[in-house]
Every structure is written in C-alpha cells, then in structure tokens.
Amino acid sequence: MFLITELMRGDTLQKYLWSIRRKHLDLRLSISFALDISRAMEYLHDNGIIHRDLKPSNLLLTEDQKHVKVGDFGLARERIMGDMTCECGTYRWMAPELFSKEALQIGVKKYYNHKVDVYSFSMVLWELLTNEALFKGKDSISVAYAAVANNERPSLENIPKDIAPFLQSCWAEDPNIRPEFKQITEYLTNFHQSLLPKPMTPPKLMQIEEPESSIGQELTSNDHNHIMAKKSEEKPRKRRSFSSCFLNCFNDS
Known part of the structure; x- marks a missing residue:
C-alpha cells in the first residue's frame, strides 16, 4: 500500500513566519491564509474528524507561498460522544479543556x-x-497552567479592532461560545472582501430630453402658405460692397 500526497515546496507556515519575523504579513495575505485553514478544518469537522494538533508547524505552504494546507494527522481522531485522551496536542495551542488543574493518572x-x-x-x-511568538518568555507548562487557572490569552494590542472580538470568541473559555468553522469561513470571507480595493464604476450618462418645438413637426397647408407670404413681403436688403466702403473713406478726406 502506498499513500501519495502533494509535495508542498513552500515549507511550513512556522518557518515562513520565522523567516520574515519583525515584519508583519500583509493583512489580506494573513486573512487569506486563515481562510485556507478554516476551509480545511470545516471539511474535517463535516466528516467527523478532530485534528487536535493545529499549529503553524503542521500547516504547509504551496510553492508560491500564497496558500496554506493542513497536514500532520498523527493525533487526529474521529469524533465520539465519550471521553478522549486529555493533554493531547502541543501546549501553546491546546484548548484549556484539554488540561486539568489537578494531577491526573496516566491514561485518564x-x-x-x-x-x-x-x-x-x-x-x-x-x-x-x-x-x-505565543506567550513569549514562558515555558510550555506555565502557558498551559495560565490558560486554565487564570484564563490568560495573548495580547490584543496589535490586533485590528475590526477582528479582535471575533478572535476573542474563537478562544473563549466556554467551548459552546466558540463558533463553528462554517461560521468562521463565512466571517473571514466577508472580512477579506472588505479589504480588497473596490472597482471603479463609470459615471452614468445623463439623457437630456429635447424640448418640444415646431421644428420637425409637420406643417399644415395653411401654415405653409402663411410663411411663404410673409417671406415675399420682406424686401431684400442692399449689401454694400467692401470696396465702396473702403473708397468712401478717402472721398471724405
């Protein structure tokens, strides 16, 4: 048996972020990456699969580094109604409900x-x-305990105000408050579209209505005879030639 998968030449998202650290990704690219992840997770959840280890080192970039795909399903499992293995995943990205304040026996x-x-x-x-870096300066166990005991989360200081409330809903302590990935995809799609430049619409052409006039209207026979009679009454004007006017100037002198 062989499993053939796509070769992702863009490396992991984690290495990509490290390579440009101290610089921020363009906001449109950040949301585009998030959309790729959300769509993949929406597909997994629709098929009854929990990933349980979603993090940048398990996200792979295409060669042009424009798209992200979800990988590494080593800890993934089917959704069940009963209990599952706790403390499963990587500490900095693990949800608080995966931990326990009290020490647990192995296999609980x-x-x-x-x-x-x-x-x-x-x-x-x-x-x-x-x-x-998430929770920079803290070791993994401290991060896990802070998330459970103190409900600590990363700072929102450098997060765009339009997306901060959405981010908070995704990391809410109560899992029931967190949105489904279908809702996340819908929100991010709308947000991404709002960041795109709006196409220019050409100005509308104004139609000017011509005023009604007698020009172009059909004339009755009486009207036609009246106009012709008026023209015949008008006497033709004498036109003075240019030369006569010019010579009269010298005659006066």
Missing part, C-alpha cells in the same frame, strides 16, 4: 469536543496577524 480521559480545534485556530490566527 476527559470529555471535550471538536471545538478544541477552534481554540487552536485562534492561536494560529493571532500569530498570522502579529508574527510574534
């Missing part, structure tokens, strides 16, 4: 659902918008 499971992927997506989106 917890209940959570597909909304853990939405939380991880919010962390990735924050990185796309800021190109900064």
Whole structure:
C-alpha cells in the first residue's frame, strides 16, 4: 500500500513566519491564509474528524507561498460522544479543556469536543496577524497552567479592532461560545472582501430630453402658405460692397 500526497515546496507556515519575523504579513495575505485553514478544518469537522494538533508547524505552504494546507494527522481522531485522551496536542495551542488543574493518572480521559480545534485556530490566527511568538518568555507548562487557572490569552494590542472580538470568541473559555468553522469561513470571507480595493464604476450618462418645438413637426397647408407670404413681403436688403466702403473713406478726406 502506498499513500501519495502533494509535495508542498513552500515549507511550513512556522518557518515562513520565522523567516520574515519583525515584519508583519500583509493583512489580506494573513486573512487569506486563515481562510485556507478554516476551509480545511470545516471539511474535517463535516466528516467527523478532530485534528487536535493545529499549529503553524503542521500547516504547509504551496510553492508560491500564497496558500496554506493542513497536514500532520498523527493525533487526529474521529469524533465520539465519550471521553478522549486529555493533554493531547502541543501546549501553546491546546484548548484549556484539554488540561486539568489537578494531577491526573496516566491514561485518564476527559470529555471535550471538536471545538478544541477552534481554540487552536485562534492561536494560529493571532500569530498570522502579529508574527510574534505565543506567550513569549514562558515555558510550555506555565502557558498551559495560565490558560486554565487564570484564563490568560495573548495580547490584543496589535490586533485590528475590526477582528479582535471575533478572535476573542474563537478562544473563549466556554467551548459552546466558540463558533463553528462554517461560521468562521463565512466571517473571514466577508472580512477579506472588505479589504480588497473596490472597482471603479463609470459615471452614468445623463439623457437630456429635447424640448418640444415646431421644428420637425409637420406643417399644415395653411401654415405653409402663411410663411411663404410673409417671406415675399420682406424686401431684400442692399449689401454694400467692401470696396465702396473702403473708397468712401478717402472721398471724405
């Protein structure tokens, strides 16, 4: 058995962000990348699959570095109604419900659902918008504990105001408040379209209505006879030639 997959020559999203660090991605490109991820996750969830390890190092770029595809399904599993393995994924991108404040025995499971992927997506989106490291200066265990015990989240200081409330809803502590990826795709599509330059519309041509007049209207026989009679009454005017006027000037002198 062989599994043939597409060769993604653009490397991982994480390495790409590292290569341009201290510079921000163009906002339209950031949202375009987020849209690619959201559509892929929408497809997974529609087919009953939870990724459980969504992060920049598991997102692959096309060769032209214009599109992102979701990879690495090593921790993915089918959605079930019962409990699943807890603390599954990578700490900085893991949803709070995957942790426990108390120490758990090995093999203990917890209940959570597909909304853990939405939380991880919010962390990735924050990185796309800021190109900064998540919880910089903290080790992974400290980040996990802070997210659970103190409900800490990344700073919104450099996040566009129009998208900040949406981002907060995606990383909400309560999974029920987090949107579905179908809603995320719809929101990001509209937001992305609002960033595109609006096409110029040519000015409308104004139609000028010509005033009604007797010109062009049919004349009755009486009207025609009246006009011809009036013309015959007019005496032709004498036209003085240029030469006579010119010579009269000398005669006067």
